[in-house]
Amino acid sequence: MKFETRCVHTGVYKDESYNSATTPIYPTSTFVWDAVDKNRGYDYTRSGNPTRRALEENITSLEGGIDCRCVATGMAAITTALQLFTPGDHIISGDDIYGGTFRLFHNVLSERGLEFTFVKMTDLDAVRAAVRPETKCIWIETPSNPLMNIIDMAAVAEIAKQAGAISIADNTFMSPYFQRPFEFGVDIIVHSMTKYLNGHSDVVGGCVVTRDEQLAERVNYLQNAMGMGCSPFDAWLVLRGIKTLAPRMQAHQRGATALAEMLHEHPAIERVYYPGLPSHPGHELAKKQMTGFGGMLSVDVKGGRAVAERLVTKTELFLLAESLGGTESLIEYPAEMSHASMTPAARLAAGIGENTVRISVGIEHPDDLIADMRQALEA
Ligand SMILES: Cc1ncc(COP(=O)(O)O)c(C=O)c1O
Structure with missing residues (x-):
């Protein structure tokens, strides 16, 4: 199906009781089990919720990935993704990124042992020069915020690959409608769903989209372990927003x-x-x-x-x-x-x-x- 059609149809219709045309909100913290070894796919909303899952299926399809996890804010998405790394790991980032992302990297995660180098990412030689043996990730924000610099995703993803690192792209500014970073070799996509995905300035939310089984499993584990998931009501609003x-x-x-x-x-x-x-x-x-x-x-x-x-x-x-x-x-x-x-x-x-x-x-x-x-x- 074409993109516009998937916006409207993918992931919706989770109502088997009354066959509603839109996804219901499941405002429940917990789910009743049929037996100690049998439930109906969900046990506790921190781990998973049908409304949130509908949204995750929808965004997975729009970005062309294999999985997505929806979390409470864009910063929660970035925090979740950054938990893939451990002290001593080095991350290269553009220098004109969203201020909150810069604050998380520079003030919070640097104090917890991650190392960051901020470069002019339009200069691919500067990116190559910043690579170290401990480099584990290149963080891409394109267009950058607020100066709208365009980063060459294919080239930067390749530099990351050559360095044995992964690349992560913040795709908030374009949304998957105008830009799909997986097509350029990027490994993980994050969004502030607060912006275009929801589109109506009435929700804060974020998501982490993956295209690799191992990374998907790890992100899923982290979002549950850290308790990042967004509420069913917020997920429902974003799912509604994405239709348009x-x-x-x-x-x-x-x-x-x-x-x-x-x-x-x-x-x-x-x-x-x-x-x-x-x-x-x-x-x-x-x-x-x-x-x-x-x-x-x-x-x-x-x-x-x-x-x-x-x-x-x-x-x-x-x-x-x-x-x-x-x-x-x-x-x-x-x-x-x-x-x-x-x-x-x-x-x-x-x-x-x-x-x-x-x-x-x-x-x-x-x-x-x-x-x-x-x-x-x-x-
Ligand atoms: C590009 C970008 N990424 C991430 C964020 C953080 O998102 P949130 O405010 O939903 O935490 C923002 C917020 O403005 C942003 O502009």
Whole structure:
């Protein structure tokens, strides 16, 4: 079946009692056994739940993997994946990743014996140079957050393979509709389901998707052992959200393209970071490994911090809020919001400026978004 059809049908229909057309929510912590050696596939919701399983089957299919585990947040997904490693293991990561991921790596997991090297991942020589005998993982976020750098997934996955390491991709920004990292040799995919997968800004959630039996088994073990699983109600909301993933992603992209083109020409804007623009340094690579350019973009405004701060408070349709991937457009100031957990030095090294503004384009009509952005820039 085609992608759009799988969004709607895969994993749903778990109701054998009344044959409902949509998956019921099973809000139960525990399941009754028929005998001490017999249950009906579920025993306790931390380990597994039919609603959560329906969502996991759906996402497995969309990413082209063999298994998926849905957890409480995107950070829980990243934490689960990182538990595959033990003290002394070395991980290479891009330097302009989501601020919360940077904080987990740099502040939390470094203190527990994992070693990290942050590199400009668009520079494949820098990735190769960072490899050590203890390197166990290369962490890929593409497009990167917030500067929309495009990482060559096939090349980085190959560097990892040559080094005897695995590669993990955070596919939050594109969703499997526009990008499927397994097709480029990546070993594990994580998502913040909070964003495009759910798509309605009313859930936090995450998932870890695998395409290898051994890794799948280990991830399953870890999510249960650490108690990471998301609630049946949240799983149900995300499953509902995914049904419209394809048309939503098209609508996000339509608005983002129109907005990026307007901003590119606007005299108040110094630089636009949107991979759909031919002027973006990663445009050709994006065309190769993505089937669209998504709904996220960032800009550097002319005039520095004060101008950037004013812009984010002057829009009316673009709400001043962190997060992304919902139906409503959002605008935010990374230095104080999404990337405040990075040190100023790390932000500087990554190229995240005092004048950088990040925009998540919703599914509103592009004309209204452009009019709102114009009035805010003029204000
Ligand atoms: C690319 C990316 N990965 C992971 C996360 C973390 O997800 P959550 O907020 O659901 O924990 C975010 C959150 O903004 C993100 O943008």
